[in-house]
Amino acid sequence: MTKKHLITCSVIVVMVIISALNIFSTTPVMPAAKHIVLVPANLLFSKPAEAEEAAYNFADEALPLDDKKVDFKLKKSIAKHRYKTVQSNVLHAKADKVFPIIEPILRAYGIPEDFKYVPLVESGLRGGTSPKGARGVWQFMPGTARTYGLRVNRRVDERLNLRKSTIAACKYIKELYQEFNSWTLAAAAYNNGSIKLERAINKQNEDNYFRMSLNRETGSYVYKLIAMKEIITNPEKYGYKNFYSYNHLHQLPSFLVAYN
Structure with missing residues (x-):
């Protein structure tokens, strides 16, 4: 009985070790990164062309x-x-x-x-x-x-x-x-x-x-x-x-x- 118990425990330990090795060797799958567009500050805060003041002059x-x-x-x-x-x-x-x-x-x-x-x-x-x-x-x-x-x-x-x-x-x-x-x-x-x-x-x-x-x-x-x-x-x-x-x-x- 004791012998069988030791064999069972040994098998469990081996399986745990194999599982751990598989976890650390596998490359994790990351969620797809969002495409970020960087907008220059001068465009982000500038007025649209039609909102610009007309350059009145004589x-x-x-x-x-x-x-x-x-x-x-x-x-x-x-x-x-x-x-x-x-x-x-x-x-x-x-x-x-x-x-x-x-x-x-x-x-x-x-x-x-x-x-x-x-x-x-x-x-x-x-x-x-x-x-x-x-x-x-x-x-x-x-x-x-x-x-x-x-x-x-x-x-x-x-x-x-x-x-x-x-x-x-x-x-x-x-x-x-x-x-x-x-x-x-x-x-x-x-x-x-x-x-x-x-x-x-x-x-x-x-x-x-x-x-x-x-x-x-x-x-x-x-x-x-x-x-x-x-x-x-x-x-x-x-x-x-x-x-x-x-x-x-x-x-x-x-x-x-x-x-x-």
Whole structure:
């Protein structure tokens, strides 16, 4: 009996030893690891492209949109020129006709292309006569027109000649830039006159248009130019649908431009 018991115990011990050897020699099966994609921090916390603030500027002079007053005035001006407010494509249509004439003249005189929006704000490209006597798409007063080479008399009024009046405007704008050393201030002076703007600069000891306190018309003038630039450049963004323009022809590939 004792002998049988010893044999049984020996067999059990051997089996335990074999089992232990099998356990430690077997490679454990681990659960499949999940595929982890590492995202750079700058992408993880960055805004999507469509949420980025638009880089608004006039003649490459940026607006300080961190200033709440500036941001409000710009948004207000853009809202006034949306399709819901204007209900017309007439400005786009007229711009398509005159921009091809105005743009090369601006380039020839070294004037930033953004000044082509001045006629849109000044006259809506109507070329009529204001209550004060300004006339043509560039809204020249008779005396200023004559100063910059335009004939204005009872029989001839070259303010109504698009090419000649644009050349005169370029001469005037270039002179204003030389005086104020800023395209933004040159635009403001075009609207209000250099003498009045210079007085405001000296009185306020400030030469940044966006920080100055000016009369209502001049104080909103550059904002209107930037708003017009936005509306004409991105018509669909502001509700002007089904509109094909010369302005967008420049954005097409060259092989498509050739067939338009």
